[in-house]
Amino acid sequence: MGFFTSSIGRKIVMSLTGLFLITFLIVHLGVNLLTLVSAELFNEASHFMATNPLIQAMQYVLALGFVLHISQGIILQIRNKQARPQNYAMNKPATNSSWSSRSMILTGLLILLFLILHLKDYFWVMKFGEMPAGQTDYDLVTGLFQNKLYTLIYVASFILLGFHLDHGFQSAFQSAGVNHRKYTPMIRKIGRVYSLLMALGFSLIALYFSFAN
Amino acid sequence: MKLTLKIWRQAGPGKAGKMETYPIDGISPDMSFLEMLDVLNNKLVTEGQEPVAFDHDCREGICGACSLYINGEAHGPDRGVTTCQLHMRKFKDGDTIYIEPWRAKAFPVIKDLVVDRGAFDRIMAAGGFVSVNTSGNTLDANSIPIPKDDADKAFDAATCIGCGACVASCKNSSAMLFVSAKVSQLALLPQGRVEAQRRVLNMVEQMDKEGFGNCTNTGACEVECPKGISLENIARMNREYIKAGLLSES
Numbered sequence: 001m002g003f004f005t006s007s008i009g010r011k012i013v014m015s016l017t018g019l020f021l022i023t024f025l026i027v028h029l030g031v032n033l034l035t036l037v038s039a040e041l042f043n044e045a046s047h048f049m050a051t052n053p054l055i056q057a058m059q060y061v062l063a064l065g066f067v068l069h070i071s072q073g074i075i076l077q078i079r080n081k082q083a084r085p086q087n088y089a090m091n092k093p094a095t096n097s098s099w100s101s102r103s104m105i106l107t108g109l110l111i112l113l114f115l116i117l118h119l120k121d122y123f124w125v126m127k128f129g130e131m132p133a134g135q136t137d138y139d140l141v142t143g144l145f146q147n148k149l150y151t152l153i154y155v156a157s158f159i160l161l162g163f164h165l166d167h168g169f170q171s172a173f174q175s176a177g178v179n180h181r182k183y184t185p186m187i188r189k190i191g192r193v194y195s196l197l198m199a200l201g202f203s204l205i206a207l208y209f210s211f212a213n
Numbered sequence: 214m215k216l217t218l219k220i221w222r223q224a225g226p227g228k229a230g231k232m233e234t235y236p237i238d239g240i241s242p243d244m245s246f247l248e249m250l251d252v253l254n255n256k257l258v259t260e261g262q263e264p265v266a267f268d269h270d271c272r273e274g275i276c277g278a279c280s281l282y283i284n285g286e287a288h289g290p291d292r293g294v295t296t297c298q299l300h301m302r303k304f305k306d307g308d309t310i311y312i313e314p315w316r317a318k319a320f321p322v323i324k325d326l327v328v329d330r331g332a333f334d335r336i337m338a339a340g341g342f343v344s345v346n347t348s349g350n351t352l353d354a355n356s357i358p359i360p361k362d363d364a365d366k367a368f369d370a371a372t373c374i375g376c377g378a379c380v381a382s383c384k385n386s387s388a389m390l391f392v393s394a395k396v397s398q399l400a401l402l403p404q405g406r407v408e409a410q411r412r413v414l415n416m417v418e419q420m421d422k423e424g425f426g427n428c429t430n431t432g433a434c435e436v437e438c439p440k441g442i443s444l445e446n447i448a449r450m451n452r453e454y455i456k457a458g459l460l461s462e463s
């Protein structure tokens with residue numbers, strides 16, 4: 001059996017792609033936070049991201065990361081369901097595990113829905129679409145949050161992302177074989193802080209532009 | 214104590230089964246869970262009914278034969294004990310208790326609450342041993358110095374009794390806690406290093422063939438394991454597997 005089609009091999013792929021996406025989110029949030037500083041600064045950063053050849057190359061790596069993460073996640077979920085054809089009449093999973101750890105496929109798939117909406121409204125427009133005359137990336141990013149329903153969908157997705165990451169962060173280390181009596185408790189704490197920062201940071205931007213003007 | 218038992222009844226492998234209700238009275242809080250089932254079976258036999266089949270052997274928490282998913286938890290609501298060590302004082306008079314077999318594709322039901330855990334034996338046969346020459350010049354194990362920490366960790370891993378509660382509790386029916394304990398108990402010791410690479414590859418391959426699910430690190434196994442086998446072992450197995458997968462020449 002091949003390394004990457006074995007149970008542990010697939011976990012390694014989940015873990016490495018997950019850690020890569022975690023890094024990507026830090027950069028993404030960093031750039032977005034610039035919208036709170038000034039329109040010019042954000043437009044400059046956005047222009048840099050859209051033209052720098054290294055970032056352009058990374059886009060394909062990122063796309064591959066998402067495709068691998070999502071496809072392996074779905075394959076694992078199907079196999080895991082098949083491994084238990086008959087369910088318990090009485091089961092109390094909450095006594096031994098956290099909701100976020102048991103709901104990775106749910107939070108993951110909802111993030112995927114969000115991702116599709118997000119790519120359609122921003123990435124697609126910026127990369128392939130025609131920006132209306134005189135409109136900058138800043139106007140596009142902040143403008144959509146005038147719609148309250150849109151803001152609500154975004155904030156809800158960020159909260160789900162927070163749960164996905166709260167389990168995912170430490171899980172990625174464990175899957176990659178990193179478990180240490182001294183460092184694992186630290187990794188768990190960093191993961192919690194990281195997930196909170198991501199969920200709050202992205203939500204803050206959406207809420208700010210929804211209520212600011 | 215007066216109780217209502219809801220028990221999975223299934224006549225044989227592949228047969229359709231269902232939950233049946235049995236009222237029972239006169240249960241002492243000092244009885245073990247299996248003794249309570251003995252009382253029920255005595256009653257069923259005197260009434261001319263088929264007794265409930267369940268696995269057990271040592272009845273002192275060392276053999277790993279007893280199983281049972283009790284009220285939604287492997288080995289019942291108590292921690293760090295097997296079903297044979299679970300006492301009725303953990304329940305209240307008037308309780309309804311659900312009793313089900315381990316649920317996993319790799320553990321098919323043989324009858325009622327008895328499942329076939331042969332998959333674990335086949336995983337062990339695939340590599341869960343050290344090949345020792347027993348003809349004559351066997352070395353005393355203590356002649357090889359082993360760091361105390363390693364010896365302790367190996368011993369902790371070796372306390373796994375192969376009961377399968379980890380598989381039963383895992384939402385993915387993953388056997389990784391069991392397999393990792395068996396990989397670790399040998400990988401941590403010099404005698405086990407010799408075959409470490411081949412061992413982890415073969416045991417994981419057999420685990421996958423048996424149809425167990427995949428670990429998503431929920432940690433349910435560690436909580437429900439009667440022997441407190443640590444998730445550290447799963448990380449160690451993954452490390453061993455990555456090393457072996459990258460270095461193996463076949």
Ligand code: HEM
Pocket residue numbers: 011014015016017018019021022025069070073074076077104105107108109111112115164165167168169171172173175176427428429430
């Ligand atoms: C920016 C977005 C995302 C990030 C940062 C992320 C991050 C992570 C991380 C770090 C893990 C833990 C890996 C491990 O346990 O080794 C994980 C697991 C998982 N992710 Fe994501 N993820 C994202 C999006 C998605 C999407 C869109 C899906 C859609 C299906 C998804 C499905 C899953 C599943 C099912 C798992 C559990 C798999 C397992 O542990 O075996 N994720 N994710």
Ligand code: SF4
Pocket residue numbers: 372373374375376377378379380390391394434437438439440441442
């Ligand atoms: S790891 Fe624990 S729960 Fe799993 S078989 Fe061993 S003793 Fe039982």
Ligand code: FES
Pocket residue numbers: 268269270271272273274275276277278279295296297298
């Ligand atoms: S009967 Fe041996 S461990 Fe329970």
